[in-house]
Amino acid sequence: MLVGECGVARVEADGKGTTIDARTLWWQDGVLYQAYPRSFMDATGDGVGDLPGIIERLEHLAWLGVDGVWLNPITPSPNADWGYDVSDYTDVDPELGTLQDLDRLVTEAARRGIRILLDLVPNHTSDRHPWFVDSRSSRTSAHRDWYVWADPKPDGSPPNNWLSVFGGPAWTVDEPTGQYYLHNFLPEQPDLNWWKEDVRDAFDAILRFWFDRGVAGFRIDVAHAIVKDQALRDNLPATEDDHPRIRDLGQRQVYNMHRPEVHDVLRRWRRIADAYDPQRILVGETWELDVSKLPAYYGASEDELHLAFNFPFATQPFQTEPLRQIVEETEAQIGLRGWPVWTASNHDIGRLATRWCGGDERRIRAALMLLLTLRGTPFLYAGDEIGLPDAILERGQLRDPVGIRHWPTNPGRDGCRTPMPWTEGPGAGFTRSDAEPWLPIVRPAGGAVETQRNDPASVLSLARSLIALRRERPDLSRGPYRALPSPPGTWLFGRGARTMVLLALGDRGARVDLPHGGTVVGATDPERIGARADGPTAIRAWEGLIVAT
Numbered sequence: 001m002l003v004g005e006c007g008v009a010r011v012e013a014d015g016k017g018t019t020i021d022a023r024t025l026w027w028q029d030g031v032l033y034q035a036y037p038r039s040f041m042d043a044t045g046d047g048v049g050d051l052p053g054i055i056e057r058l059e060h061l062a063w064l065g066v067d068g069v070w071l072n073p074i075t076p077s078p079n080a081d082w083g084y085d086v087s088d089y090t091d092v093d094p095e096l097g098t099l100q101d102l103d104r105l106v107t108e109a110a111r112r113g114i115r116i117l118l119d120l121v122p123n124h125t126s127d128r129h130p131w132f133v134d135s136r137s138s139r140t141s142a143h144r145d146w147y148v149w150a151d152p153k154p155d156g157s158p159p160n161n162w163l164s165v166f167g168g169p170a171w172t173v174d175e176p177t178g179q180y181y182l183h184n185f186l187p188e189q190p191d192l193n194w195w196k197e198d199v200r201d202a203f204d205a206i207l208r209f210w211f212d213r214g215v216a217g218f219r220i221d222v223a224h225a226i227v228k229d230q231a232l233r234d235n236l237p238a239t240e241d242d243h244p245r246i247r248d249l250g251q252r253q254v255y256n257m258h259r260p261e262v263h264d265v266l267r268r269w270r271r272i273a274d275a276y277d278p279q280r281i282l283v284g285e286t287w288e289l290d291v292s293k294l295p296a297y298y299g300a301s302e303d304e305l306h307l308a309f310n311f312p313f314a315t316q317p318f319q320t321e322p323l324r325q326i327v328e329e330t331e332a333q334i335g336l337r338g339w340p341v342w343t344a345s346n347h348d349i350g351r352l353a354t355r356w357c358g359g360d361e362r363r364i365r366a367a368l369m370l371l372l373t374l375r376g377t378p379f380l381y382a383g384d385e386i387g388l389p390d391a392i393l394e395r396g397q398l399r400d401p402v403g404i405r406h407w408p409t410n411p412g413r414d415g416c417r418t419p420m421p422w423t424e425g426p427g428a429g430f431t432r433s434d435a436e437p438w439l440p441i442v443r444p445a446g447g448a449v450e451t452q453r454n455d456p457a458s459v460l461s462l463a464r465s466l467i468a469l470r471r472e473r474p475d476l477s478r479g480p481y482r483a484l485p486s487p488p489g490t491w492l493f494g495r496g497a498r499t500m501v502l503l504a505l506g507d508r509g510a511r512v513d514l515p516h517g518g519t520v521v522g523a524t525d526p527e528r529i530g531a532r533a534d535g536p537t538a539i540r541a542w543e544g545l546i547v548a549t
């Protein structure tokens, strides 16, 4: 790993195209941002966000200071699972734009120093993908074994006990050919057979297709689950000692996911990325419940993923102790072998403003400070920067198959997929004022982007200033994490030699003895910026300070 070989950390646009400094490991120094294309900006006025819309809003992203944007799937899809059921891996869904729009987005983003990452969905295709249409057409079709097919048990039941993430058995019988096919998600999302060399070759070509168009990398959907046990063995029953999520499911998913064989595929993709340049990256959706499982995804010789999402962190309660524990465990586990990732929101788990903060602005500010001061790459989800909450939707407003299937016990994921509110007027600057947005628009307490942009005390201004501070102070991007003693409920850590971060993620404040004095260079309460912090320093409940010497 090239940590420490820090080149020029920022990009100068020269108006002629990409001028990004090749020496910089931008994905370590930078801040990444997830945009859900259908909900970011609608340029065509049909109520659905699109690529031209993202281009229109690049100015916001450049102003905010982000370095890369991960787009949820933009490839053609029948939308059984909103893009995660791909029917063509090398085109753009007409509802979202064209390949030319994508090219223009890559170029326009680069001019502003921003790189574009796409979502790669290799675990499964749409059931309407020509590969699956052919696969199910007969037992002897050319693509039959591109998917996972198996005979029923003698009583006609599914071949084994694997369960779908979205509920029910992971198998659906195909009556005409008399076999079951595997789907770890919806029946409309048949799992590919990654034991088949042709599947691997096909994906090599897909990666190259997009890399050739200039994308900076991929977020890899269900990166922990692509390869299945070849013998299709039954998953093991859950025990009382298992994580609550495993107990709820009733089984340990040891054969339909989390297989060691996935690492061959990740190494293969890393070789492809590296053959372009060291700035192309692979980010895995590595849904592991235990931080100790993450190092493997970076590879024994840093030859797999560049970044692996840390769900144990994201799923902790927003309190000092559990978060400090996970952060320090992460540091211990992957600190020197890989580069951590910090995120607290996405289009599946919900938005930090609601999930972690219950809509409380003090907490939202502290959450942003935590994400943007830890050692590693922060990912913000569109809306985090304005404290956008999850929407509470009526049954009739749902679009997510999970919510539609499991309402009301599980309302699904639409609440965290609502459109970005850019302005206060009708359509929120997201769509035309007379258009019906594909999901209802909600606004945060502090107002839409335009309102917060003009308020130096807004959540948006805080997010922007924290991103700027990270860029100005290499301690905050590169400096080692150092645990420092502080009273219960507070969290004091050093970054590099000259920067300290003090947080109180809880209902109690305290006086904290700083090991050395300094100046407050960042604060959740802007009034504290510029103050001297020496010796015992008061921190209020849900407050954060960055002190530099």
Ligand code: NOJ
Binding pocket: 081, 084, 121, 185, 221, 222, 285, 347, 348
């Ligand atoms: C993870 C994606 O983030 C989620 O939205 C999707 O439903 C599943 N993978 C299946 O692709």
